[in-house]
Amino acid sequence: MIGYVAGRSILHRAHPYTTLALAGAVLLGAFAMTRPLQVGLLVLGAAGFAALGGGATLRSSAKPALLLALPIWVLLFVLHGLLGPEPRVFFGPVRLSAAGIATALVLGGRVTAIVLAFLTALATTAPHRLVEAMTAGGQPFGRIFLLSSTLTVLPRMRERAALILEAQQCRGLRLGGSPLARLKALGPLALPLVLGALAEVDEQVLALDARGAGDRREGGEGGGGAARRTALDPPRDSTAQRVVRWALLVLVLAAYAWKFRSMRG
């Protein structure tokens, strides 16, 4: 299942910004890579990133990433392989476009790497730690709320779905044991799940507003300036992690510089 998975891996312990920087580097890097070999390296990098999350998180990063990427791969190969330009090469009984295959590899690799990196970041970044880090970093409340509620919407819907199903069972609904039967039972719940999630977000905003967390509020007890919320327990950052983040930025810039140079040359 997609979403945060508690754990103690190096990614779980890292500052949330570091994890996000790694995922961001894969995303930006993907569009700098234009050849199958480069994209292959990128996929390897993303796989390494996912592996840092540890075994338990791989189930909610690598598995869904592959499931998501597989149909895209098939589609890409069919499209570009069959419709791509000449010359063609034999793959078993079929003749496919060589350039088309290369394009499919590049596009498929990009998608795989991006999805994998994104799901890994999602699985290893505890939403509350990200909120703490952003609060400590002085980010505006609206941005924090938007990001954290987006990160947690899937797990919250999952919890709510489980809750409704349990409550229905306790009111006499017989659930078949198979996952398919459970999935079927979820069908009619789509609307209440969305409505419930919306109502919840509404109530959270109201509650936070009531506590004076809204960024519309100006001034404060300290006198002058916008009221600054204090992070309770901000995740620890380190020089090493800052160096890693800067290095990633340089790496991405270098990749783009290389790309544009080779495009001109």
Added chain:
Amino acid sequence: MTGYAVRVEAVRFAYGGGEGDVEALKGVSLDVAAGERVALLGPNGAGKTTLTRLLVALRRPAAGRVLVGDWDVATRRPDEMARRVGYVFQHADQQLFARTIADDVAFGPRRLGRPASGVAAALDELELEAVAGLHPYDVPPPTRKLVALAGVLAMEPGLLVLDEPTAGLDRRERERVVAALRRRADAGVTVLAVSHDLAFVAELAERAVVMRDGRIVEDRAVGDLMYDRAALSRVGLKPPTTVEISMALGLAGGPVRAAEVVEALRGVRWTQNAESSRDAEQASGSS
């Protein structure tokens, strides 16, 4: 309606099932007689919710046995338990799913093949008729909580298990809940309610079971526990206001329910000092 007795025998339960897991119940035994009204108290994380979930077969004990009437819960599914137990979840306001409140309340009775008359009665008891045609998410969370309770009352179960049924409710709503539950109890239904709300417990229950850290640490009459400030503070609770007043005035008979305290206050002769007796005379003279 006959109530069901509950028997919990040396039950253990851990979340996760592997090593280093949270042991939520560390050997809990509890007997509740049919028709009894029991409050389950204790700090957060004590294991109260876990215990209630075992009663409806949503979880299975790792050791020990749970009986509801003559049914061993281990051999039943939650939808079978629904014939005997009405369970109101801790976050009951999040469990509604039907298009209208009336539909949601009718879900249980329909599944169980019970008469729809219980639906109207439950809506009426909790004063929900006015909103019965609305979508569950068009009413505020406390009302949704009442709707969830109505949905369970409408099933007419012999055992009611309620996990913090009054959390978030205002006083009037809480009074409606108390009235509805006492009516069931008077008809013989067994009631087991998890709560932090001692004013509610005082009105509802006759017996209080206190849990802490996966174990039962107190099991005594509500009237007794409410006057034991030390025992309450050990689990982070305080006597309700009515009992505070009764303690301060040294009212006879240890009244617990608000109505009992009022009754006891009527019997007090206001002679502590001249001023208070003069006030009392003026009050009686002017009325």
